[in-house]
Structure formats: structure tokens, C-alpha cells
Amino acid sequence: MSRYGAERLFDLAVPVLGTDEADGVEVVLTRDRTALTRFADSRIHQNTDRSDGQARVRVVRDAPGGVRVGVASTNRLTPDGLREAARQATAIAAATRPAPHFGGLAAGGLAYPKAGRDDHGTADCPPQRRADIVGDLLRGLSVGVAGAGVVETTGSEMAVMNSHGVRAYHVGTRAMINILATGADSAGYAEGVASALDDLNPVVLARRADDKVRLGARPREVPPGDYPVVLESGATVVLLHRLAQAFAGRAVRDGSSPLAGRAGQQVCAPSVTLVDDPLSPLLPGSPFDAEGVPRRRTTLIERGVAGELTYDAATARAVGAKPTGHALLPPNPLSGQPTHLLMDGGDADLAELVGGVDRGLYVTRFHYTNLVHPVRSTVTGTTRDGTFLIEDGRIVGGVRNLRFTESVLAALTAVEAVGRDGEVVYERFFGDAYAPPLRLSSFQFTSTSTH
Amino acid sequence: MDRTELAELALTEVTALGPAFADVRAVAEDSESIDVRDDRVERATRTASRGVGVRVLVDGAWGFAATADEDGAAVRRTARLAVEIARASGRVSGAPVRLDDTPPACGTYTTPHVVDPLTVPVAEKAEYLLRATEAARTVAGVSFVEGTTDAWRRHTVYRSTEGAAVAQTVLQVGGGLAAFAVGGGEVQRRSYPTSFRGQFVTGGWEEILALDLPGHAASTAREAVALLAAPDLPVGAATTVVLDSSQLAMQIHESIGHPLELDRILGMERAYAGGSFVRPDDRGRLRYAAPLVSVTADATTRNGLGTFGYDDEGVPAGSAPIIADGLLVGFLTNRETAALLGGISNGTARADSWGSIPLIRMNNVSLHPGPDEDVDRADIVADTRAGFLLSTNRSWSIDDQRTNFQFGCEAAYEISHGQLGRLYRNPTYAGRTIDFWRSCDALGGARDWRIWSVPICGKGQPSQVARVAHGASTGRFRATVGVR
Numbered sequence: 001m002s003r004y005g006a007e008r009l010f011d012l013a014v015p016v017l018g019t020d021e022a023d024g025v026e027v028v029l030t031r032d033r034t035a036l037t038r039f040a041d042s043r044i045h046q047n048t049d050r051s052d053g054q055a056r057v058r059v060v061r062d063a064p065g066g067v068r069v070g071v072a073s074t075n076r077l078t079p080d081g082l083r084e085a086a087r088q089a090t091a092i093a094a095a096t097r098p099a100p101h102f103g104g105l106a107a108g109g110l111a112y113p114k115a116g117r118d119d120h121g122t123a124d125c126p127p128q129r130r131a132d133i134v135g136d137l138l139r140g141l142s143v144g145v146a147g148a149g150v151v152e153t154t155g156s157e158m159a160v161m162n163s164h165g166v167r168a169y170h171v172g173t174r175a176m177i178n179i180l181a182t183g184a185d186s187a188g189y190a191e192g193v194a195s196a197l198d199d200l201n202p203v204v205l206a207r208r209a210d211d212k213v214r215l216g217a218r219p220r221e222v223p224p225g226d227y228p229v230v231l232e233s234g235a236t237v238v239l240l241h242r243l244a245q246a247f248a249g250r251a252v253r254d255g256s257s258p259l260a261g262r263a264g265q266q267v268c269a270p271s272v273t274l275v276d277d278p279l280s281p282l283l284p285g286s287p288f289d290a291e292g293v294p295r296r297r298t299t300l301i302e303r304g305v306a307g308e309l310t311y312d313a314a315t316a317r318a319v320g321a322k323p324t325g326h327a328l329l330p331p332n333p334l335s336g337q338p339t340h341l342l343m344d345g346g347d348a349d350l351a352e353l354v355g356g357v358d359r360g361l362y363v364t365r366f367h368y369t370n371l372v373h374p375v376r377s378t379v380t381g382t383t384r385d386g387t388f389l390i391e392d393g394r395i396v397g398g399v400r401n402l403r404f405t406e407s408v409l410a411a412l413t414a415v416e417a418v419g420r421d422g423e424v425v426y427e428r429f430f431g432d433a434y435a436p437p438l439r440l441s442s443f444q445f446t447s448t449s450t451h
Numbered sequence: 452m453d454r455t456e457l458a459e460l461a462l463t464e465v466t467a468l469g470p471a472f473a474d475v476r477a478v479a480e481d482s483e484s485i486d487v488r489d490d491r492v493e494r495a496t497r498t499a500s501r502g503v504g505v506r507v508l509v510d511g512a513w514g515f516a517a518t519a520d521e522d523g524a525a526v527r528r529t530a531r532l533a534v535e536i537a538r539a540s541g542r543v544s545g546a547p548v549r550l551d552d553t554p555p556a557c558g559t560y561t562t563p564h565v566v567d568p569l570t571v572p573v574a575e576k577a578e579y580l581l582r583a584t585e586a587a588r589t590v591a592g593v594s595f596v597e598g599t600t601d602a603w604r605r606h607t608v609y610r611s612t613e614g615a616a617v618a619q620t621v622l623q624v625g626g627g628l629a630a631f632a633v634g635g636g637e638v639q640r641r642s643y644p645t646s647f648r649g650q651f652v653t654g655g656w657e658e659i660l661a662l663d664l665p666g667h668a669a670s671t672a673r674e675a676v677a678l679l680a681a682p683d684l685p686v687g688a689a690t691t692v693v694l695d696s697s698q699l700a701m702q703i704h705e706s707i708g709h710p711l712e713l714d715r716i717l718g719m720e721r722a723y724a725g726g727s728f729v730r731p732d733d734r735g736r737l738r739y740a741a742p743l744v745s746v747t748a749d750a751t752t753r754n755g756l757g758t759f760g761y762d763d764e765g766v767p768a769g770s771a772p773i774i775a776d777g778l779l780v781g782f783l784t785n786r787e788t789a790a791l792l793g794g795i796s797n798g799t800a801r802a803d804s805w806g807s808i809p810l811i812r813m814n815n816v817s818l819h820p821g822p823d824e825d826v827d828r829a830d831i832v833a834d835t836r837a838g839f840l841l842s843t844n845r846s847w848s849i850d851d852q853r854t855n856f857q858f859g860c861e862a863a864y865e866i867s868h869g870q871l872g873r874l875y876r877n878p879t880y881a882g883r884t885i886d887f888w889r890s891c892d893a894l895g896g897a898r899d900w901r902i903w904s905v906p907i908c909g910k911g912q913p914s915q916v917a918r919v920a921h922g923a924s925t926g927r928f929r930a931t932v933g934v935r
Contacts, residue, residue: 034913036912036913037539037540038912039543040718040719040720040721040722041545041717041718041719042543042545043543043544043545044512044513044539044540044542044543044544045513045548045719046513046515046719046808046912047512047513047514047515047536047537047539047540048515048516048517048536048807048808048913049515049516049517049532049533049536050504050516050517050518050806050807050913051517051518051519051520051529052502052517052518052519052806053519069495070495071494071495071496071497072496072497072498072499073496073497073498073499074498074499074500075499075500075501075502075519076499076501076519076521077519081499084499085497085499088497089497091573092495092496092497092573095572095573095574095577096492096495096573096574096577097490097491097492097577097581098491099491099492099493100491101491101493126539127514127535127536127539127540128539128542130539131539131540131542131543132542134542134543135542135543138543146718148718148721148722149722150722150723150912152912152913178722179722180721180722182718182721189722254595254631254633254638255594255633255634255638256633256638314493330494330496331484331494331496367725367850367851368725368848368849368850368851369848370846370847370848370859371846372846372857372859372877372879372935373859373877373935374638375636375637375638376636378935380846380848380857380934381848382848382849382850382851382855384725384850384851385851401850401851401855403848403850403855403857403881405857405934405935428723428909428914429909429914446857446881446934447855447857447881447931447934448855449850449852449854449855450728450852450854450855450883451728451850451852451854
């Protein structure tokens with residue numbers, strides 16, 4: 001995808017920013033190209049490349065009792081496409097009731113920090129290179145072990161402009177490699193996410209996945225119950241994502257956050273520090289949100305104490321707070337909540353985490369987690385792709401997968417030790433996050449699976 | 452250029468490169484989404500998305516490229532890129548992909564409807580929702596109320612090198628209401644007619660008016676308030692559960708629909724969405740459910756959210772038995788996977804946009820009604836000595852082989868000696884797929900049967916979201932309740 005660049009995107013938007021029928025206009029322009037090579041049963045079975053874009057036009061009209069707001073989007077990034085979107089947004093604004101909680105358009109003249117990285121080798125990665133990486137991954141597996149997974153490269157641009165003078169532009173890249181290795185009765189998984197494809201090592205990932213296949217062969221069944229656990233980064237990330245909505249001003253407003261009214265209180269173990277940081281070099285991120293508000297590091301939990309909450313403009317307005325740069329393009333239901341989570345690492349290596357468990361479980365990854373009770377932060381899901389029994393401080397073999405049903409805050413309260421070497425892991429719907437492996441003194445498993 | 456010209460331009464370009472097979476979808480989709488909360492419109496959005504996707508098979512390997520740029524040069528470039536990608540796939544290929552012998556279809560289809568939902572003014576829709584939220588807010592104890600409506604109109608022109616030529620326009624529309632009661636560390640939600648933005652169908656705006664959201668608002672709100680005062684469903688052992696038809700639809704989705712997608716069974720989704728405990732040779736052998744249970748995948752069901760004229764490989768919509776009298780008899784297939792088993796596709800290849808490849812997706816995967824047409828939920832409750840009636844989905848989870856599941860519902864009522872008793876909040880139930888379906892011993896009849904929607908079914912990489920449906924009536928099973 002050839003880049004448009006800031007000036008071309010700004011030039012597209014300017015004609016619709018000033019119309020007589022609007023008291024304020026905001027335009028968000030995005031362009032992205034995602035190429036994904038997918039393999040299963042040790043062959044490439046799907047291989048796709050998609051170039052798309054979006055122009056989202058938000059029109060604001062003053063009205064007694066508030067303002068009227070209309071929004072329309074198109075992927076026709078042409079002057080005609082934007083004019084039509086603006087016309088539709090204006091018509092919607094004229095037809096709707098005043099919105100008392102409209103958060104307002106961001107003010108111009110804002111300074112934006114640096115975020116993410118723009119790697120041309122990732123943005124323009126040819127399909128031949130992705131296929132060769134798949135070959136490297138598969139060659140890293142043992143005989144009799146099958147591989148499945150993806151090699152994905154993305155390049156994206158985003159510009160936010162409004163009639164108050166906001167002019168924000170960002171270009172960035174992202175790459176992801178993952179591999180599931182499958183043997184006769186066991187599996188292993190490894191994943192890497194970075195801003196540049198060159199920063200990922202397929203050979204290392206394949207070896208990690210392959211090692212787990214051998215380690216987990218002939219899995220035994222253990223009964224459900226409370227176990228000490230060691231969670232790999234991928235499992236930790238899933239729990240953190242499921243807690244993320246608790247930090248959203250919207251959840252506090254609606255009464256569904258377990259952290260409502262608990263700012264400054266100890267809510268989990270002192271070893272837990274969790275931030276939202278779109279500016280971290282560890283994560284692919286952008287320096288502003290979908291409303292043109294600058295992003296920044298937000299401390300959500302510091303040494304176990306509940307900290308800041310996060311807002312888009314509308315939820316900030318509703319509770320009398322200031323936007324924190326957490327607006328996403330609607331209809332994304334995650335708008336207003338943190339989506340660039342990082343948990344601070346500790347000083348234990350993985351062997352030390354395992355070494356501290358007399359009898360417990362080691363979890364590579366969770367599957368299909370869902371919130372059961374938001375206010376209690378209770379989540380259910382199952383383990384997958386590498387679950388092991390720990391006895392006397394060492395992994396002694398694989399176990400069949402189990403279902404857990406547990407409060408995330410309770411789990412974070414049970415943190416005994418935090419690993420040194422964290423990883424960036426992707427979770428569907430939530431995006432990328434960085435977390436270390438953890439050792440918990442107790443984690444509740446409620447049933448077993450058949451595999 | 453219109454959709455037909457774009458599709459034919461792309462097909463001409465790609466055909467010149469000599470692939471064994473190619474198909475093209477030129478798609479224009481318009482959509483609208485409105486959210487109201489209490490007395491205000493929170494969001495009203497129109498969206499337009501247009502583009503062309505080109506899929507090719509070269510030397511037995513797939514390539515796909517898609518662009519939103521409808522300039523002729525960009526479309527031709529995209530066609531050539533698809534071939535380049537397919538050649539790259541050939542660097543790590545297995546057995547060559549073969550397609551089934553589905554004859555190329557030619558035809559047109561438009562969703563039957565009275566009023567195209569995208570022609571109804573935003574203000575009219577918003578006022579309809581606001582009448583509902585305002586009616587719900589008259590109930591004491593309600594904290595806030597949300598109303599939503601969504602609509603899509605997708606026009607697709609399909610062409611293939613085999614000669615298929617299809618044009619179809621599918622209209623989908625949804626609407627719903629949710630009342631919330633908050634207090635004492637609890638948030639209780641009651642939804643009408645079902646959760647997660649309500650009920651979705653193929654059809655016109657008249658289908659949403661027929662839901663009569665304002666007329667059901669107060670009773671929905673009263674149930675939310677009652678739930679806030681109710682106790683938690685106690686932690687229990689295996690017991691009898693009666694599932695209302697909307698929750699049973701979700702159960703069908705997770706523990707019948709997904710595990711019987713043949714791409715999952717063959718391992719194509721294993722690394723991401725997961726696999727299936729079912730094996731290809733289970734067909735005709737596996738006693739999946741009790742004899743009372745039969746399931747069909749039917750893309751022609753009236754108003755079903757998964758109803759269409761042709762799938763995204765140009766296969767005409769049809770009806771395929773999946774479970775017959777408890778026996779597994781079929782899978783959901785596309786042209787590639789059907790050929791591997793020596794059959795032909797049952798037309799379930801669907802893409803969520805012009806920019807996505809078609810994957811095996813559910814259409815309307817529906818449970819047949821029970822044998823007695825007049826049996827309904829009240830009859831099944833009256834026939835139950837002890838257990839719980841669970842209503843309306845709140846959460847869902849199932850393992851990566853689709854065996855171990857756990858669902859949460861909005862409300863549960865105790866059943867004692869055929870009578871509904873105490874109301875409980877935060878109910879959950881759990882079990883294993885085969886044990887659960889084999890335990891089915893009562894199903895509501897045709898009058899109790901209804902087609903329900905699941906509008907947010909995730910699968911594939913890049914992730915796709917499909918809109919599917921499941922017909923179900925009230926059902927009775929054994930499961931473990933109160934897991935937490």
C-alpha cells in the first residue's frame with residue numbers, strides 16, 4: 001500500500017471541515033493494508049491481502065439543551081466520498097435529539113508524542129517472504145509434529161482533523177507470528193508481536209511450541225479444584241484484558257466496575273503494577289486517539305493500589321472528568337477503556353516461578369474467556385495448548401485441559417511472584433498487551449475437558 | 452463503474468493469468484446503527500463500504516487480494532496480486548486444493564421485505580427506541596435503559612471462471628431493549644427480546660416494529676428490578692435445566708454449529724478459534740444427541756439472520772440435515788472441504804465483507820421442534836418435578852475442542868413439582884457437549900419454536916464476524932448449575 005501521507009489526508013478532509021450547516025466537524029481518516037499468511041496441517045491454506053480505508057465524519061450542531069451530533073463513515077477516500085459522508089452526518093445531526101453528554105471536539109494546537117514505529121520492510125512485506133517464514137517455522141518442528149498459525153504484517157495510517165484546528169497524523173506497522181505445534185495427544189503454542197517483522201524470531205517460536213508437545217505427551221487428568229499456578233505471559237494477558245473494562249469511566253458510571261470508588265485502595269498484591277501505555281516501544285501504538293486527544297501513560301494499578309480511570313470524551317463529560325485519550329472509532333465497544341496494557345515485570349525467571357510450586361499447574365494460554373460477573377471481575381475460560389503439572393518445583397508432564405472460573409482481582413491478589421521476561425501477546429477483540437509470567441498461590445479450576 | 456463492471460473487470464484480468472480457478476466478489480454494503488439511552492440518542496451512525504475481492508487457485512494453492520480502491524488500475528493490480536500470493540502459497544503447500552463439482556449458478560436474489568430499513572429516517576427509528584426506553588423508565592428502581600437498532604444492506608455481484616454469475620441483495624435488521632438495575636455491588640440486566648442488541652432477522656423495518664419494543668418495555672424493566680433483589684442461584688450439582696428458546700439457540704451455536712464446521716474438524720481453525728472433538732468418520736456413526744434431537748442447516752428459513760440466496764462461493768442456498776434423530780449425519784461444508792469427503796458443498800461459505808475470504812459459517816442451524824406441535828414452555832415446566840428454568844444468554848464459553856461449556860443467563864426460576872418458584876440472579880450452567888445433548892428429554896413444539904439470531908460470531912484470521920441464526924424451542928436437559 002502506497003502511503004498517502006499527512007498532507008494528502010489533510011487535503012481530503014479540509015473541504016468538509018467548514019460547512020455552513022455545522023458548528024463543528026471532525027474527520028478521522030484511516031488507511032491500512034493487512035497481509036496474513038495462514039497455515040495449518042503444515043501447509044499454507046489461506047493467504048490474504050486487504051487494503052482498506054475509512055473516513056469518519058462527525059458533524060456537530062448547536063441546539064437548545066445541548067448539541068446535535070451525526071456520524072457517517074465511508075471507505076471511499078475521495079472528495080465525493082467525503083462530501084457524501086458529510087452530507088449524511090449533517091442530516092443525522094439535524095434529525096436527532098440534543099446530546100447532553102456530548103464530550104466536545106478536541107482543541108487544536110495540541111502536541112503529540114511519538115509512538116509506534118514505521119518499518120517499511122513490514123509494511124511492504126511480499127507474500128514470498130511470509131511464505132518463507134512459514135517454512136522456517138515448520139522446519140523448526142520435530143518429525144510427527146504438525147504446525148498451524150499465522151504470519152501477519154500490517155501497515156496503517158491515521159489522521160484526525162477537526163474544525164477547532166486539530167491536525168494529527170500517524171503511520172505505523174505491526175507484525176505477528178504465532179505457531180501451534182500439535183502431536184498425537186499434546187500441543188504447544190508460541191507467539192510474537194512487534195512493530196517490525198525483523199524483531200520476531202520464527203526459529204525460537206517454533207522451538208518453544210515444539211518443546212511443549214514433547215513435554216505434554218500422554219497427558220493425565222487432574223481433578224478440578226484450587227491450585228497454585230504459573231501463568232505464561234499469554235495467560236496473564238487474557239486476565240488483564242478481562243479486567244480492563246473495570247478502568248473505564250463508562251463502567252464506573254454504570255456501576256459495573258469492581259474499582260468504582262476504590263481509587264487509592266489496595267485492590268491486589270503489592271507486586272502488581274499495571275499501566276496503559278500506547279507510547280511504549282514494546283507495543284504497536286499511536287500517539288492520539290480517535291478524537292485527536294493526545295495519548296499518554298496511564299497508571300491503572302500501582303503496587304496493588306487502584307489508580308487512574310480512562311475516558312473518551314463522552315464518558316469523561318458524563319462523570320465530570322477529562323478525556324484521557326482512550327476513544328476508539330465507533331462502534332468499538334472498547335472505546336473509553338485501556339487497550340495498551342503493560343504489567344511491570346519482576347525479578348524471577350521462569351524456572352524460579354515453577355520452582356516455588358510444590359504441586360500446581362502451569363498454563364500456557366487460555367481459551368474463549370468471558371466475563372461471568374463484571375462487578376466481581378469473575379471470568380471463565382479454559383486452558384489450551386500446553387497445560388502441565390508441577391510437582392516439587394518442576395514440570396513433570398502434561399495434563400488435560402481445565403475450565404477456570406475465577407475473579408481476576410482475586411487472582412491478582414494471589415500473585416506470589418512476578419516473572420522477569422514479559423512478552424507482547426495478541427488477544428482477539430482486545431489487541432496487544434505486554435505482561436510477565438506470574439506465580440499465583442491459588443487459582444480456581446471448576447471442571448476438566450476431555451483433551 | 453458499477454458492481455457488475457468491477458467484477459467483470461477483475462475476472463477478465465485474473466483469467467488472463469491462467470489460474471485453475473478464480474472468483475470475484477464486488478460488494479457494496481450500507482449500514483446504520485442507532486443507540487439510545489434513557490431520553491437521549493447516544494450514537495447514530497451511517498457507514499458505507501465498497502470493494503472488490505479476488506480469490507484464485509494456482510497450482511492447487513490459494514491466493515486472495517482485496518481493495519477498496521475501485522479505480523480500474525487498482526482493481527487490475529489487485530487481481531494480479533492475488534495470483535502472486537497464490538504462487539507464494541505454493542512454496543509451502545500440501546496436497547493440491549480441489550473444488551467440488553457444484554454446477555456454476557446464475558441468478559439473482561433479494562431479501563423479501565416491505566420497508567428497506569435504510570430508507571427509514573434516523574429520527575423515526577430513534578423516536579421508536581426512545582418510546583421504549585421512556586416506557587421502561589416509568590418502572591421504579593430501574594437505573595438506566597438502552598435501546599438499539601442496526602441495519603445492513605449488502606449488494607454482492609459474484610463471478611467465477613467456471614461461469615457462475617450471481618447478484619444478490621441481503622437486508623438484515625435488528626433491534627432490542629435492555630433495562631438495568633444497579634445497587635449493592637450488583638448490575639442486573641434484563642433484555643427484550645434477547646440480549647446483545649436484541650433480535651436480528653433478514654427482512655425489513657416492519658420486523659422491528661413487530662417486536663413492539665415499547666409494549667414490552669415496562670415488563671422487561673420490572674424483571675430487571677426483581678433480579679436486583681433476588682438471591683444468587685445456589686452452587687449446585689447436576690440437575691434438570693429447562694432452557695428457553697433464545698438460550699437454547701446459543702447452546703446450539705456453540706456446541707452443535709461450531710463443532711460441525713468441517714474446516715474446524717479438519718484442523719484449519721485449530722490455532723485460533725479452535726478445533727472440534729468430532730472426526731470426519733463420525734458422520735453416520737456418532738450418536739450426538741438424544742433421539743428427540745434433529746438439526747438442519749437451512750439458508751432458506753423465513754427471516755433467519757443466516758438466510759440468503761447464494762453463499763459467497765456462488766452456491767445456491769439450501770437445507771442440509773446435520774443431526775437426524777440424534778445421529779450425526781452431516782457437516783457444514785464449503786467447496787474445498789466437501790470435495791475432500793467426496794461430496795458437494797451445502798452452501799455455508801460466507802465472508803463478512805468484500806475484503807475477507809469466504810469461510811465455513813453457520814447459516815440458520817436450527818433444532819427441529821418437538822413432536823407435539825402444541826407443547827410449549829409452560830407444558831415442559833409443568834412436566835418437570837425439580838430443576839431450574841434459565842432464560843436469556845448473558846455469557847458463554849466453550850473449550851477449543853467444543854466439549855466443555857459454561858453459560859451464564861440473565862434469570863433463573865426454580866421449578867418445583869411443575870410450578871415456577873423463586874427467581875434467582877446470576878445463574879450459570881455447565882456441562883459437556885455430548886452428555887448434554889444426549890440428556891434432552893423434552894422439546895417445545897412448532898408453536899413454541901422461534902428463529903433467534905447470533906449477530907457477532909467470530910472466526911478466522913484476519914478475524915471475521917458473521918451474522919447467523921438458530922431456530923429452537925424450549926428444551927429440557929441435565930447440567931450442573933451455579934458454577935462460580
